[in-house]
Amino acid sequence: MAVQQRKALGQEAKVEKKIDAQVGKTWGRDRDVSFGTILISLGILVLSPLWVMYTYISCNGYSCAMSAPALEVYNASNHLEALSTLLVREMPKFSPYATRLFFSWLLFQAVLYTILPAQIGYGQRTPAGHLLPYKVNGLLAWIISHAVYAAGGLYFGWWNLSIIRDNWGGLLIAANLYGYFLTFFCFIKAYTFPSHPADRKFSGSFIYDLLMGIEFNPRFGKYFDFKLFHNGRPGIVAWTMINLSFAAAQYQEIGYVTNSMILLNLLHATYVLDFFYNEDWYLRTIDIAHDHFGFYLAWGDSVWLPWMYTLQSHYLLRNTVNLTPIQFAFTFAVGFTGYFIFRSVNHQKDIVRSTNGECMIWGKPAKVIRTSFVTSDGKTHKSLLLCSGYWGLSRHFNYVGDLLISLAMCMTCGVKHLLPYFYIIYMTILLLHRIQRDHTRCKGKYGKFWEEYEKIVPYKLIPYVY
Numbered sequence: 001m002a003v004q005q006r007k008a009l010g011q012e013a014k015v016e017k018k019i020d021a022q023v024g025k026t027w028g029r030d031r032d033v034s035f036g037t038i039l040i041s042l043g044i045l046v047l048s049p050l051w052v053m054y055t056y057i058s059c060n061g062y063s064c065a066m067s068a069p070a071l072e073v074y075n076a077s078n079h080l081e082a083l084s085t086l087l088v089r090e091m092p093k094f095s096p097y098a099t100r101l102f103f104s105w106l107l108f109q110a111v112l113y114t115i116l117p118a119q120i121g122y123g124q125r126t127p128a129g130h131l132l133p134y135k136v137n138g139l140l141a142w143i144i145s146h147a148v149y150a151a152g153g154l155y156f157g158w159w160n161l162s163i164i165r166d167n168w169g170g171l172l173i174a175a176n177l178y179g180y181f182l183t184f185f186c187f188i189k190a191y192t193f194p195s196h197p198a199d200r201k202f203s204g205s206f207i208y209d210l211l212m213g214i215e216f217n218p219r220f221g222k223y224f225d226f227k228l229f230h231n232g233r234p235g236i237v238a239w240t241m242i243n244l245s246f247a248a249a250q251y252q253e254i255g256y257v258t259n260s261m262i263l264l265n266l267l268h269a270t271y272v273l274d275f276f277y278n279e280d281w282y283l284r285t286i287d288i289a290h291d292h293f294g295f296y297l298a299w300g301d302s303v304w305l306p307w308m309y310t311l312q313s314h315y316l317l318r319n320t321v322n323l324t325p326i327q328f329a330f331t332f333a334v335g336f337t338g339y340f341i342f343r344s345v346n347h348q349k350d351i352v353r354s355t356n357g358e359c360m361i362w363g364k365p366a367k368v369i370r371t372s373f374v375t376s377d378g379k380t381h382k383s384l385l386l387c388s389g390y391w392g393l394s395r396h397f398n399y400v401g402d403l404l405i406s407l408a409m410c411m412t413c414g415v416k417h418l419l420p421y422f423y424i425i426y427m428t429i430l431l432l433h434r435i436q437r438d439h440t441r442c443k444g445k446y447g448k449f450w451e452e453y454e455k456i457v458p459y460k461l462i463p464y465v466y
């Protein structure tokens, strides 16, 4: 009996060892998820696409008045009949042309990503110990894409500049088709031909794994990285182009482009161009260094980002907002103060890491905590945590800058409706949740070094407040 038990235990240990080697038992994405987390995950999977559709209907049929579709159904004597009539009338329709447009755009971006000259950047070391190379050529892809869009619309007459806005519903359907396809493709790929098997994480819950992804860095070949590609292009390249298309539509409808639309375009373009100008920096942010590739990023980059991040331009097309000079100046000041903070904080982290702490922060030698951490291959690595400058004020002061820019983007729409403020509400929830996720990750990764950092810098976001 004792021998059998020992045998069984030995087999269990072998299995356990095999699983550990496979999944990389270190820090990183959650694996032990509660029933509550699974339920919330299911809610996100079901509600996010419905919410995107709802905002589409609100903007397309009700001038972006968020409560209007719900009130129409609520006030009807037969709610079910009113709902089905509304859905038939307002739901976006499948369009072969818009579908071709979407997939041509995707292909065009994939070709640019693959063939354009690129610098090679490196991400953070993964929990399994990989240090992956990335092709950094987003700025060039952005410039070429916008040049083609402008030349095709203004010079060659291939399309109308409002082409995106004109096909918005059909594009939404096509993007959803792709977002779902990509989610399930990556889910199956994670089991059948993973790019880095030891960097996969399994929670045992189909729903959670589908939402948060199993593979950390799914790739085709050495460089075609799903995360960098889908977040940057088509998602973020499209962001500014969608805005321009809505601005063009506004010009066609009212004969001029409002100062609110111009300011919105300016703020969004600053954010987007900053992203591409600093694309190498992005490789070491949480999106790339922590998130696995599931519905959250696959569908999120294909549908959520281009649709929900551009809501203000949809609003401004339906609601003409002419800002007074004071409103314009104030919104501009909030936005660019936010941008200045956002960029300066992120720059301090980048500079301290790239100089191994041998740099000046706010005119004084940087104060750092020298850390070590272990990857699942058993190797120990070194890193450092900056605890002076902005990073001495709070542990996520960069989020303060981001929130200010986001607020300014919403303020361009005036204060009549709630819908354009969805972005700042969403960003606040996203970043507060991110603080929590990052805390868990960094504590798991750095252990006592992180606790030391928390003692030196006790505030998470706003000094003396939170």
Ligand code: NDP
Pocket (backbone or CB within 6 Å): 124, 284, 285, 286, 287, 289, 342, 346, 349, 383, 384, 385, 386, 387, 391, 395, 396, 398, 399, 402, 430, 434, 438, 441, 442
């Ligand atoms: P950070 O750029 O703050 O990255 C967090 C990581 O930085 C940690 O996991 C840790 O990783 C490292 N780190 C933490 N503290 C320190 C320190 N004191 N010194 C040095 N390194 C440290 O966060 P995000 O990736 O979330 O955000 C990057 C930017 O993108 C932010 O400005 C944010 O506002 C913006 N953003 C925009 C979003 C949008 O949709 N518009 C969404 C989310 C973010 P490690 O040690 O492993 O390197």
